[in-house]
Structure formats: C-alpha cells, structure tokens
Amino acid sequence: MSSNDQLFDVVIVxxxxxxxxxxxxxGRAHRTTLLLDSGEGRNAPAAAVHNFLTRDGTPPARLxxxxxxxxxxxxxxRLRHDTVTAVTVLDGFHLELAGGGSAGARRLLLATGLADDLPGPRGVEPLWGRSAFHCPYCHGYECTGEPVAVIGAEPARVRLALQLSRFASDVALCTGGQxxxxxxxxxLESHGVTVRCEAISRLEGTGDRLEQIVFETGPPLARAAVFVVNVPRQRSDLAVRLGCQTFADGCxxxxxxxxxxxxxxxxxxDMARRATVPMPMAAVIAAAxxxxxxxxxxxxxxLSADFDLPNPFAQARS
Structure with missing residues (x-):
C-alpha cells in the first residue's frame, strides 16, 4: 500500500x-474501521424490513x-459515502476511492450486496418491492387474505404457489405461456390453486399497487400482489478483480x-454464500x-498478527 494511505485495521466496502x-x-473491539457506503441498498424499494427481531416492519431507510x-x-x-474504483494487494490492501484519495487496510471485508434484474413481465418495475415480490418470507405475510399470483412453471414456482395458498385468499399460478x-x-388444482397458462402481456396497476395481470388472450386476472422471478447479480465486481472464488450464479x-x-x-x-447453501440468502437479519x-x-x-499468536481460523479458509 502507499505510504500516503491512511491505514485502517479493516475497510468494509x-x-x-x-x-x-x-x-x-x-468498533466495539476498538479496531480502526472505514465503512464505505455507496448509498445503494438492495431493499430500498421495499416498504419495510421483515423477520428482523425488534425491527419487524421498519422501513429500510430508517433501519x-x-x-x-x-x-x-x-x-x-469512520463512515464515508464513497465507492472503490481500484484495489491493489501489496502488504495489505490499497484502495482508490471515487470521491478522491485512497485508504489502506490490513484486512478487507466485502459487503457490497446484490442487485435485482427483473426479466419481466412488462410493468413489473414500478411495482417491485411494493406489490411485486420474490421472497415469501420477506413479504408473504402481508398477502394474508389477499388474491395473489405466482409467475412461472418450474417446480419451485409450484411449491411457492402452494406455500402461499396456506394464507392468501386466492392463489393463481401463471405460467406465462410455458x-x-x-x-x-x-x-395445484386439488389444493384450490388456479392455473393460467396464457402468455402474459403486462402487469397493470396504479402507482406501486398491482391491480391486474393482462394476458395475450383470455380475461385479465385481478390480483393484489404477484411473486415474480428475479435475477440477482453482484452489485460490484470488486470480488472478481481481487480473484475471489465464485459460484456459477456469481455469488x-x-x-x-x-x-x-x-x-x-x-x-x-447476500453477495456471498457457503457451498452448502444452494442460493443467496436474502434475509436482512441473516446478512447482519x-x-x-x-x-x-x-x-x-x-489479534494473532499483533501478538504473534496462532490463528485459530488460519486453516479454515476454503
């Protein structure tokens, strides 16, 4: 790292x-820490954070x-609103910052998160996080007693439709032409779940509230919420640039x-996972x-480095 860098024990990106x-x-361990905040939270569109004990229902910005x-x-x-433009590994880590200047770190923690791409259907973007969802644990309870739809034909989508049928008033699986x-x-039908196989034209609603699903053929379907397929991707390429091993899904x-x-x-x-976990974990409390x-x-x-002690986690690295 550069001799001009301010050296921190840890930089968290x-x-x-x-x-x-x-x-x-x-901070509680008295480690000098620089926390870099890009201001781009994955759950920013959502009305509230759920499943976080003592903070259930808290808006993301408030959290x-x-x-x-x-x-x-x-x-x-130290909290700084900034992003990393370049990182060099040399006796620690040297980070160039978008806002100007640089920082040195003895250790680096990546917590850059995921972003969600929404492949469709048309009209989903303004509804995302408010009446168009992907996670039943984050938003399923709010659908209690409401008519909802699940889009997709894969076994996992069938499973989700059946899960929601336990408490939603009316569930439909829309295969989107598949x-x-x-x-x-x-x-599905034996458990009261309606199946619609027509291709979907668009989602319609007022503001961020879904009102109906419009198909290429056949009558529209009135719904209060829809569960769509999202495609998560790494928000930052910093891990790849550092040479970190990743999975096929980018985690x-x-x-x-x-x-x-x-x-x-x-x-x-949610940007990282263990090999034994089949998918990114989207829960806020799990991330924390x-x-x-x-x-x-x-x-x-x-501590091991400071006092020349054996590191109990030295052999734990994958």
Whole structure:
C-alpha cells in the first residue's frame, strides 16, 4: 500500500445490514474501521424490513439511519459515502476511492450486496418491492387474505404457489405461456390453486399497487400482489478483480467464517454464500449475522498478527 494511505485495521466496502453489523462489532473491539457506503441498498424499494427481531416492519431507510446512529458512538469507526474504483494487494490492501484519495487496510471485508434484474413481465418495475415480490418470507405475510399470483412453471414456482395458498385468499399460478407438468397441475388444482397458462402481456396497476395481470388472450386476472422471478447479480465486481472464488450464479464463495479464497479478504451478506447453501440468502437479519461473524473472525485474525499468536481460523479458509 502507499505510504500516503491512511491505514485502517479493516475497510468494509458496503454499508448495508452486513457491513453495518460488522462495523459495530469491530468498533466495539476498538479496531480502526472505514465503512464505505455507496448509498445503494438492495431493499430500498421495499416498504419495510421483515423477520428482523425488534425491527419487524421498519422501513429500510430508517433501519440504515438507526444503524449509522449506533455506529457514531464508536470513535474508531469512520463512515464515508464513497465507492472503490481500484484495489491493489501489496502488504495489505490499497484502495482508490471515487470521491478522491485512497485508504489502506490490513484486512478487507466485502459487503457490497446484490442487485435485482427483473426479466419481466412488462410493468413489473414500478411495482417491485411494493406489490411485486420474490421472497415469501420477506413479504408473504402481508398477502394474508389477499388474491395473489405466482409467475412461472418450474417446480419451485409450484411449491411457492402452494406455500402461499396456506394464507392468501386466492392463489393463481401463471405460467406465462410455458407448459406445466400435468401432475403438478393436478396437485395445484386439488389444493384450490388456479392455473393460467396464457402468455402474459403486462402487469397493470396504479402507482406501486398491482391491480391486474393482462394476458395475450383470455380475461385479465385481478390480483393484489404477484411473486415474480428475479435475477440477482453482484452489485460490484470488486470480488472478481481481487480473484475471489465464485459460484456459477456469481455469488462469492465463503466458508462459515466469511473467509474467501483470497487471504485477508472476507465477504458477508447476500453477495456471498457457503457451498452448502444452494442460493443467496436474502434475509436482512441473516446478512447482519454474517457481518457479525466475519468481523469477529477478522478481529481474531488481527489479534494473532499483533501478538504473534496462532490463528485459530488460519486453516479454515476454503
């Protein structure tokens, strides 16, 4: 790293739930920490955060405000609204920042998160996070007693439709013109789930509230909410530039301690997962927990270096 860099014990790239939780843990351990916030939260379109004990129903922006307020109590933590443009690995990490200047880090924690691409149908974008969803655990409860639809014909979409049928007033599976396995159709219909196989023209609503699904042929379907397929992607290419091992879906591979394949680089939140987990975990509380664990392991890593002690996590890296 450059001799002009301000050296931090840890630089955290990303100030969502994982990044803020990690900064809190490191601040309480008196580790000098720079938390870089791009201001781009994945759950920003959503009305509320759910499944976060003591914060269920909190708007995402409010959760970020609360997190920043708590971090301000720890003098070793510095929050900066900035992004990384380049990183060099040389006796630590040298980071060039978009807002000007640079920083040095002994350890690096990536918490840059995912972004959602929405392949369709037409009209889904203004509804996203308000009446068009992808996760039943984040937004399913709010559909209690409401007519909802699930788009897709794959077995996982059938499973979701059946899950929602437990508490929604009326569930329809809309295959979007795709064929549906007859056995799956029989299962759906035997549990009261309507099946519509016509190609979908568009979603219609007022503002961010869905009103109906319009098909290429046949009558429209009145619905209050729809569960669509999203395609998550890495919001930042920083992990790839660092050479971190990734999965086919783009997620960064970590072990149970948040360690990546690159020494000194950790990752937490929905951008990273273990090999035993088949998909990114979108839950805010899971991201925060991952940040806490990674931060504690980083502190122990630094403690081993500071006092020339054996590192209990040295062999844990994938």
């Amino acid at each position: 990303g100030a969502g739930p994982a990044g803020m939780a990690a900064a809190l843990t490191l 970020r405000e609360l997190g920043r307020a708590e971090l301000s109590a720890y003098p070793s933590v 064929p549906l396995d007859p056995a799956l159709r029989a299962t 960064v591979e970590v072990n149970e301690f948040g360690q990546t394949s690159v020494p000194g680089v950790y990752a937490a939140g 927990a991952g940040g806490t664990v990674a931060a504690a392991v980083i502190d122990q890593d630094l």
